[in-house]
Amino acid sequence: MKETLELLRKVQAIFRKETRYKPEAYLFVLAALHFTTSNLPERRHITGQELLEGIRLYGLDQFGPLTRQVFEHWGVLSTEDFGQIVFSLVEAKLLGKTEEDSLADFGGVYDFSHAFDPQALFKLM
Numbered sequence: 001m002k003e004t005l006e007l008l009r010k011v012q013a014i015f016r017k018e019t020r021y022k023p024e025a026y027l028f029v030l031a032a033l034h035f036t037t038s039n040l041p042e043r044r045h046i047t048g049q050e051l052l053e054g055i056r057l058y059g060l061d062q063f064g065p066l067t068r069q070v071f072e073h074w075g076v077l078s079t080e081d082f083g084q085i086v087f088s089l090v091e092a093k094l095l096g097k098t099e100e101d102s103l104a105d106f107g108g109v110y111d112f113s114h115a116f117d118p119q120a121l122f123k124l125m
Contacts, residue, residue, distance in 0.1 A: 010092045018088055021081065025074035029085050030094065032058040045098060048105030051086065052079050056115050065118035079109040 011026045029051075036046060036054025046054070059067040076082060083106025089095040 007094070010094055014088045014092050018084075020075045021085055022074040025071075025076050025085055026089060028059075028074070029055065029082065029089065033095070035061075045096075048083060048086070048101065049109055052082060052106060052109045055082055056110065060116070065116075068112050068116035068118075071112065071116075078112065079106050082106055 007030075011023050014026060015021075015023045032055040033046075033051060035058040036051055037043060039054075040046070059071065063070045071077070076085070080103075083103045086095060086106065087097075087103055090097050
C-alpha cells in the first residue's frame with residue numbers, strides 16, 4: 001500500500017509539472033512496460049521501439065477499437081508523446097534508462113491512425 005501511494009504521489013508530481021498528459025497515461029505506460037517485459041523469454045532492458053509495440057498491443061488488449069480515442073483523451077497523439085511520458089518517468093526515478101536510450105527512439109515509430117484503425121481491427125479474414 002505504501003509503495004502504491006508513493007507511486008501515485010510521484011505521478012501526481014509529474015502531472016503538476018507536465019499537464020499535457022493525464023495521470024492515467026503515466027500509469028498506463030508503467031502497466032504496458034510490465035505487460036511487455038512479462039512476455040519476454042527472459043528479463044532484460046527493452047528499447048523504445050519494443051516498448052511502443054508493447055503499448056500498442058496492451059492498449060488494444062485493454063481498450064480494443066477505442067484505444068486511439070482513449071490515448072487522445074489522455075493527450076497522447078503520437079509515439080513521441082509516449083517518449084515524453086517515458087522520459088518524465090525516468091526523471092521521476094520510476095523508470096531507468098541506458099546511455100543509448102533517447103527520446104529520438106520514440107519518433108515516428110507508428111502512426112496512430114493506422115496502428116489503431118478500428119476498421120482494420122474488425123476485418124474478417
